[in-house]
């Protein structure tokens with residue numbers, strides 16, 4: 516492992532969701548004086564338990580992202596969480612036609628689809644899958660793994676790989692792509708659900724989101740104890756390396772001075788200084804000036820329309836039985 520360069524300076528991370536935790540870990544490991552300020556009672560954000568039940572994410576995909584995060588901090592992910600690879604990626608069920616399971620093995624998924632919806636559907640699935648894999652590979656480095664994807668870098672990447680233009684289905688919605696890809700309406704419905712992963716609807720989301728299928732096809736893992744156990748493990752590691760996590764601590768304002776940030780003011784009235792601030796909340800909060808009017812240029816308001824909730828989550832605790 517490469518020894519990290521030792522850095523100094525006080526960093527405040529506003530928000531202890533998985534984004535804030537994943538930002539804080541490499542910083543604290545490199546020697547920054549890091550404090551996470553989280554308004555809730557525990558860190559994790561959506562990846563936390565509410566009344567003892569995981570209320571947000573259920574499964575882990577793109578495992579290598581977390582393996583790299585831990586490796587960068589000189590740790591091994593599996594020393595901190597117990598991962599359970601899922602043999603069945605997802606089970607889909609229709610009232611009149613029973614279940615359809617999909618698997619990490621593409622041939623097995625194709626056979627299951629063939630059995631469920633016929634040979635033509637199997638061929639359609641394989642074509643759709645290949646397209647999703649090309650898109651995933653094409654956009655992984657220039658977009659998905661970039662902290663700050665740039666439109667210019669993305670455009671020049673697409674220009675260097677013109678076949679991606681056809682695969683992206685420019686100007687097409689996911690629903691349109693699925694209507695063209697699958698004859699069976701159940702399969703259109705099944706693959707349309709990937710739009711909901713970003714709080715979208717298939718008839719309003721771009722066809723590009725079809726690549727999410729490939730992220731899932733590459734494997735799905737459960738974390739023993741729920742996904743909140745992963746957030747907890749990262750939080751513990753941050754604290755073990757000297758980082759501070761303050762919960763029930765709401766930031767009300769980001770203070771600025773001399774054209775840069777100077778610290779934060781908490782809802783309690785306490786002021787904390789910082790050399791750098793990372794905001795892990797909704798960027799729209801910055802754009803709307805909810806953390807002060809000197810930081811509203813940092814983010815842009817991407818939509819003027821009122822937003823709806825993307826999910827209404829009901830959590831139940833139960834003991835399963837056959």
Ligand SMILES: Cc1cc2nc3c(=O)[nH]c(=O)nc-3n(C[C@H](O)[C@H](O)[C@H](O)COP(=O)(O)OP(=O)(O)OC[C@H]3O[C@@H](n4cnc5c(N)ncnc54)[C@H](O)[C@@H]3O)c2cc1C
Nearest residue numbers: 530531532533534553554560561571572573574765766796
């Ligand atoms: C029901 C549901 C199911 C999901 N399923 C999956 C899944 O299976 N797999 C998957 O990969 N993803 C899933 N997701 C998506 C995933 O949970 C989120 O993308 C991810 O957790 C977001 O993390 P984040 O750190 O960006 O934001 P958040 O988790 O929202 O964290 C932001 C944090 O900032 C804090 N904060 C904001 N403003 C302030 C302030 N002023 N002062 C102090 N604190 C502040 C908030 O309290 C919060 O803790 C699911 C989401 C939901 C809702």
